[in-house]
Amino acid sequence: MNEFAEDNDNGSDVSSSYGGNNGSVVSTIADRNGFLGGSQYSPDPQQIVPRSVILKRERKWIDMMGKWEKVKNDNYKKLRERCRKGIPPSVRPRAWLYLCTSNQNKKLFSPHYFDNLCAQEGNPRWNEDIRKDLHRQFPYHEIFIKQEGHGQKDLFNVLKAYSIKNPNVGYCQAQAPIAAFLLMYMPAEDAFWCLVNICDEYLPGYYSQGMETLQIDGDMLFAFLKKFSPHIHKHLKKQKIEPILYMTEWFLCVFTRTLPWPALLRVWDMFLCEGPSVMFKVGLILINLSLRSKTKSYSALKKQYPTMYETLEALRNPPTHLLEEDFLVRQVNSQYF
Incomplete structure (x- = not known):
């Protein structure tokens, strides 16, 4: 089973007129972010900055x-x-x-490095896994909507090149949405260097077998939760809900499959500058927004989310209507550590 196979409109096939068959594409004109349909599609004009x-x-x-x-x-x-x-x-x-400064330098000193990696055959195991995941990455976006189109070809090359460069890690499914996200905004070579930097320097150990670093960061997130939201911490502890059950996709995919698009871009602006501390701040905000109650008390949470099922459902489906970009950025920059 594909650990990150999506079961919502971000991951299902697209309308037959665009290479799929479920009729979910709602427009022949892409929105301001390049989406033709799916949950990220937004026909409304963006708030205008002078x-x-x-x-x-x-x-x-x-x-x-x-x-x-x-x-x-x-x-x-x-x-x-x-x-x-x-x-x-x-x-x-x-x-x-x-x-991603260090990789900008690598690019300058290794102008043909990416092309040389793309020309190599690569590990058949990783290549097969990558091909299985290509159609799942933002299938309603204009550069990925065509099966075997240039977007999917670039995505394959970026992921394959990384698996060759770092054979100890190879390929992890969670790398695919990050690489696809980067490809929406930059050429394949630049996306490759950014992916390398994210995997090896920002989030070292996240994509290795066992994901021990992710589990450690999950424990850190839980410790921060105890400090800043003790009633929620007590509720999760009483229900024996480990952080790995709800924060895995948030952190591994750096929120590319969680946040509304305008908020996601702003979070990445901060993440690439400040590093993983931004992920912890956003994670705490998502937990607090997901498990919101009228009073900040354990008893209120227990009544509102009586079992693990209700609690996990809330955590796995953050209230995106509350995640307007300016509000989220203010929360990130004004709360916690």
């Missing part, structure tokens, strides 16, 4: 990237502040690559 503000932010980012090493080393607080405000869409792909 054009003058956007241009001002763009100029600041372009200037900052022109002296990147100095900014990163000498003015990190300013960099963090600008990431928290949100990276302008026009410069986000380049900024994300720069935030």
Whole structure:
């Protein structure tokens, strides 16, 4: 069984007119994020930031990237502040690559490295597993909607290249949505270097056999929960609900299959700048929003979520209507550690 096979509209096949058969595609025109259907499709216009503000932010980012090493080393607080405000869409792909600084350097010194990896045959076991997962990654997005289209081919190459570069890890299913997400905003080579950095430097050990690091981080999340939301911690402990039961997909996929798209982009702006601490903050927010009650008491939670089933259902289905991007970012930057 595919551990990360999706059973909702983010993972099922698409309409026959686009290579699938369930008729869930709702438009022939992609929304502002490239979706033609599915739960992430949003025909409504995005909240408009004044054009003058956007241009001002763009100029600041372009200037900052022109002296990147100095900014990163000498003015990190300013960099963090600008990431928290949100990276302008026009410069986000380049900024994300720069935030993965060490791999930007690797790219500069190894211009043909990715192409050489793509040209290799790779491990047949990993190749087969990757091919099985290609159609499950955002099938309603315009670059992945066509079976064996350029998006799926790029996704295969990025994942295969990583499995060759790091044979000790090979391929983990949770890498696929991250790679697909990156490919929506940058060329395959850049997506590869960002994936390498995320897997090997931001989240080392997450995608190895056994996932011991993920389990350790789950215990850390539970410890933070005890400090900041003791009534929820007591409720989960009484029902013997281990963190690994609800936070695995959140952390392994860095929320790419959890958050509404506008909020997801803002979280990634911060995650690539500040690292895994952002994941813990978002995780705590999701737990608190999922298990919300009128009073912050264990008895209220026990009444509202009497068994493990109700509690896990709530945790596995965070209330996305409450996860508006500005609200979520304010929560991330004002609460916890």
